[in-house]
Amino acid sequence: xxxxxxxxxxxxxxxxxxxxxxxxxxxxxxxxxxxxxxxxxxxxxxxxxxxxxxxxxxxxxxxxxxxxxxxxxxxxxxxxxxxxxxxxxxxxxxxxxxxxxxxxxxxxxxxxxxxxxxxxxxxxxxxxxxxxxxxxxxxxxxxxxxxxxxxxxxxxxxxxxxxxxxxxxxxxxxxxxxxxxxxxxxxxxxxxxxxxxxxxxxxxxxxxxxxxxxxxxxxxxxxxxxxxxxxxxxxxxxxxxxxxxxxxxxxxxxxxxxxxxxxx
Amino acid sequence: xxxxxxxxxxxxxxxxxxxxxxxxxxxxxxxxxxxxxxxxxxxxxxxxxxxxxxxxxxxxxxxxxxxxxxxxxxxxxxxxxxxxxxxxxxxxxxxxxxxxxxxxxxxxxxxxxxxxxxxxxxxxxxxxxxxxxxxxxxxxxxxxxxxxxxxxxxxxxxxxxxxxxxxxxxxxxxxxxxxxxxxxxxxxxxxxxxxxxxxxxxxxxxxxxxxxxxxxxxxxxxxxxxxxxxxxxxxxxxxxxxxxxxxxxxxxxxxxxxxxxxxxxxxxxxxxxxxxxxxxxxxxxxxxxxxxxxxxxx
Numbered sequence: 117x118x119x120x121x122x123x124x125x126x127x128x129x130x131x132x133x134x135x136x137x138x139x140x141x142x143x144x145x146x147x148x149x150x151x152x153x154x155x156x157x158x159x160x161x162x163x164x165x166x167x168x169x170x171x172x173x174x175x176x177x178x179x180x181x182x183x184x185x186x187x188x189x190x191x192x193x194x195x196x197x198x199x200x201x202x203x204x205x206x207x208x209x210x211x212x213x214x215x216x217x218x219x220x221x222x223x224x225x226x227x228x229x230x231x232x233x234x235x236x237x238x239x240x241x242x243x244x245x246x247x248x249x250x251x252x253x254x255x256x257x258x259x260x261x262x263x264x265x266x267x268x269x270x271x272x273x274x275x276x277x278x279x280x281x282x283x284x285x286x287x288x289x290x291x292x293x294x295x296x297x298x299x300x301x302x303x304x305x306x307x308x309x310x311x312x313x314x315x316x317x318x319x320x321x322x323x324x325x326x327x328x329x330x331x332x333x334x335x336x337x338x339x340x341x342x343x344x345x346x347x348x349x350x351x352x353x354x355x356x357x358x359x360x361x362x363x364x365x366x367x368x369x370x371x372x373x374x375x376x377x378x379x380x
Numbered sequence: 381x382x383x384x385x386x387x388x389x390x391x392x393x394x395x396x397x398x399x400x401x402x403x404x405x406x407x408x409x410x411x412x413x414x415x416x417x418x419x420x421x422x423x424x425x426x427x428x429x430x431x432x433x434x435x436x437x438x439x440x441x442x443x444x445x446x447x448x449x450x451x452x453x454x455x456x457x458x459x460x461x462x463x464x465x466x467x468x469x470x471x472x473x474x475x476x477x478x479x480x481x482x483x484x485x486x487x488x489x490x491x492x493x494x495x496x497x498x499x500x501x502x503x504x505x506x507x508x509x510x511x512x513x514x515x516x517x518x519x520x521x522x523x524x525x526x527x528x529x530x531x532x533x534x535x536x537x538x539x540x541x542x543x544x545x546x547x548x549x550x551x552x553x554x555x556x557x558x559x560x561x562x563x564x565x566x567x568x569x570x571x572x573x574x575x576x577x578x579x580x581x582x583x584x585x586x587x588x589x590x591x592x593x594x595x596x597x598x599x600x601x602x603x604x605x606x607x608x609x610x611x612x613x614x615x616x617x618x619x620x621x622x623x624x625x626x627x628x629x630x631x632x633x634x635x636x637x638x639x640x641x642x643x644x645x646x647x648x649x650x651x652x653x654x655x656x657x658x659x660x661x662x663x664x665x666x667x668x669x670x671x672x673x674x675x676x677x678x
Contacts, residue, residue, distance in 0.1 A: 169553065195555030208553070210546040213539075221543050224536050225555045231532065234539040277554075 117317040118145040118285055123167060123177035124341075137163040138174065139341035145285075145334075150311050150318045152328040154364075155338035161321045162203075164338065165289045168319070170194040182284045196226040199278040200287040201271065205294055208274035211263030215254060215273065218262050219243045222277035246276050250306070268299030272306055279310050286311070288320040292327075304331065325357045325364075335360075339367050381638040387511040389634040391583060393602075393627030394518040398576035399595060400602035400622035401529060405569040407603070408618075409533070410562060411545035412460075415471040415596050419478025420452040420570040422592040424577025426482045429491040429587035438499045442578040449574020452478060453566035461559050475592075482589055494585030514583050521579065525572065526619050532568075533615040541565050594650050601653050602626035604660045629656075 123141040128134050137160045145151055155161045166172040168179065170191035179187045181197045199222075202208040209218050220234045223242075240258060247255040250272050254265075262270065271291055278286055288307065292300040308331055311318050322328050328335050335352055337345035344367045347355065381389075399417060406414035424445035431441035452474055459470035483489065503513055532538045543551040544561040551558050573595070581587040606625020612618040636652060637644050644652065 171549070171552070190557075191552040192555050192557045195553060200553055202549075202553075207547070208550055210543050210550060212546045213542065217539055217542075220536070220539060221551075221554045221556075224540070229536040229540050229556070231535040231537060233534055234536045235534070 117147040117149070117182060118143070118168070118319070119178070119180040120144070120168075121178040121180075123164070123174050123179065125163060125167060125172060125174045137341055138167065138177075140177070141338070141341065141343055143336065143343055143346075145317060145319065147317055148315050149334055150332035151320070151334045151336055152332040153319060153321045153336050153338060154323070154325065154328045154360075156364075159338040160341040161338050162289060163341075165200070165287055165319070165321060168287055169198055169200050197284040198287055199225070199281075199283040199285075200289065201274045201278050201291040203290040203293050205267035205270040205274070208277070209262045209270050211261065214259050214261055215247075215265075216240060216243055216258040218273065219246075219277060219280065222280045225281045227281075246280065247273075250276070266299070268295045268303060271295060271299075271303050275303065275306055275310060279314060279316065282314075283316060285317040285319065288318065290321050290323060293323060307331070325360050329355060329357065329360060337364065337367065381634055384511045385634055385638065386631070387515050389630040390627055391511075391515040391518050393630035394515060394522045394623065395576050395579045395583065396598055396602055396630065397522050397623035397626035398525065398572045398579070399599040400606060400626045401526060401619060402569040402572040402576075403596065403599035403603050404618065404622050405529075405565055405572070407600070409542055409545050410565045410569075412457075412562065412566065413468050413471070414453075414456060414566065414569065415468065416452050416456045416474045416478070416566075416570055417573045417596045417599060418592045418594070419475035419482070420449040420573040420592075421577045421580070421595045422482050422587070422589060423452055423478050423485075424449050424574030425581035425587035425591060426485045426491075426577075426589075427574070428578035429493050429581045430485055430487075432493050432496045432498065432582075433491055438497055438501070438582065442499055442575065442582070445578035446571045446575045449577070450567040450571035452574070453568070453570030454563060456570070457563045457566040461562060478592075479589070482592075486587060486589070489589040491587045492585060493581065493587070498582035500582060518579060518583065522623060525575070526623055527616075529568075529572075530616040530619040533619070537561075538615075594653065597650075597653055597657055598629075599626075601657050601660075602629045604657065605629045605632075608660075 120141055120143045123138050125138045126134060126136045141164060153161055163172065167174045170186070170189055170193070173188065177187070178185060184197070186194050186197065216235055220239060223239060243258060244255040252269055252272060254269065254273065262273070265273065274291070292303050295303060304327065307320070318332070320332060329352070334346070334348035336343055345363055399421065402417060406412045427448045428441045428445040431444060432438050456471045456474040459465045459473060460467045465473070500514065500517060503517060504510070533542065540551065540556045541561040541564065543554070544556060544558045544565070548558050580591065602625045603622055604625070605628050606621035609628060610617065610621035610624060612621050633649060633652060636642060637646055637649070
């Protein structure tokens with residue numbers, strides 16, 4: 117489903133600030149796989165995600181999604197194949213637009229946007245039905261501005277928006293990082309439910325080792341712009357957080373001096 | 381303020397209502413501070429007046445003024461999107477270029493069309509006096525345009541345009557070509573200004589190279605007035621608020637200039653407008669498009 121070959125990107129080339137963010141990432145994800153991606157700060161996780169969505173165009177290497185070479189496609193064009201949920205709850209939705217208008221934007225993804233009304237009763241019913249599954253009472257607040265919702269509610273709506281139209285793959289960029297623990301658990305469960313239900317190929321970046329093992333079918337670790345660990349199947353299910361942390365430390369060639377990765 | 385002056389204020393308010401609408405599209409919807417308007421307003425007047433003098437159909441002349449304004453908007457958007465010139469500066473470049481272009485189009489700084497055939501001509505000569513007729517025709521045209529714009533903003537494409545100004549990254553993630561929506565929005569905005577210029581020229585019987593000065597500030601003042609007075613929930617209300625804000629602004633200015641006790645003269649108009657916009661800017665809690673501009677410092 118997703119095939120990434122020798123993806124490289126360098127920021128600030130030939131300057132003192134040169135940063136080789138991706139140094140030949142290779143990754144093949146089969147249809148229906150749910151991959152969790154971990155790595156320390158600056159490992160290239162977000163850059164990798166931005167390359168997949170087309171927000172960034174890589175310097176070299178290939179990206180194939182659903183058999184199509186999308187390496188040079190811009191973000192808008194790729195949106196027919198990939199949908200994403202941002203880390204920042206404010207980024208994935210428009211706070212000045214109403215809930216139904218936000219959903220309507222997502223509803224038209226991959227379709228030609230014409231001059232028909234953006235909101236009509238058919239769409240409203242569909243939105244209401246989708247929102248009611250969240251049990252957040254949002255189905256009665258369709259005409260409220262998005263900005264009135266909490267961060268967790270907005271992430272939940274972002275998830276609905278990302279999967280409102282059938283999509284080839286779902287990209288989640290630390291989408292629970294900015295939420296409180298209770299909302300985190302809620303959004304993660306919702307994510308898991310949606311992925312199970314639709315069987316969509318999913319890539320989830322996370323900072324939490326426990327989340328990385330608890331969810332999904334495969335775990336990939338990025339370090340210094342390369343894939344350094346790739347576990348799935350029995351090997352993965354036999355692992356616990358400590359194994360993962362040990363591997364993480366081995367990869368970095370140093371002992372972790374902080375427990376921060378264990379927390380959460 | 382006598383009846384004729386009052387009707388004159390309404391007529392002018394309606395014509396400038398199109399400009400308030402244009403400012404709403406660029407500043408509010410697209411988040412694109414656009415000063416091209418100071419050039420595309422006289423552009424519309426120049427194109428229309430020149431064609432009318434040359435003997436073309438006034439409706440065709442008005443339509444072409446609309447298109448000319450649209451092209452001016454495209455140029456500004458092109459400078460910004462293609463060459464990454466700061467939006468404000470890109471619009472100033474187009475505006476200053478239009479000064480020369482407008483002079484080229486007219487061939488001289490001023491064209492009188494008071495004796496020519498205009499879009500008003502078919503309706504003249506009946507029982508209705510001119511000071512009623514002009515506001516009525518302006519009202520019909522402006523409200524039809526306003527309704528079309530409101531309907532457009534409520535469409536799928538209009539919503540895509542609104543999301544472009546609100547959150548570009550999100551818009552792209554939803555498959556919206558934000559460059560395209562910006563081009564179309566800027567073209568539409570300036571086309572409305574071109575149309576306003578054409579109406580202005582025909583209502584007043586002349587086109588002049590200087591009529592554009594300060595147009596953007598008047599448009600902003602009208603937009604701010606509209607949003608302060610009327611509820612702007614929903615696109616239709618927001619669009620109508622622009623038009624009514626412009627009319628209210630014109631009447632307020634008319635009253636101020638007519639009140640002898642204040643001692644204002646018509647030439648003080650620009651000063652009064654600048655003061656009004658400044659007050660609106662610094663008033664705490666006031667929401668207006670320039671506020672954002674101040675904070676970001678661009």
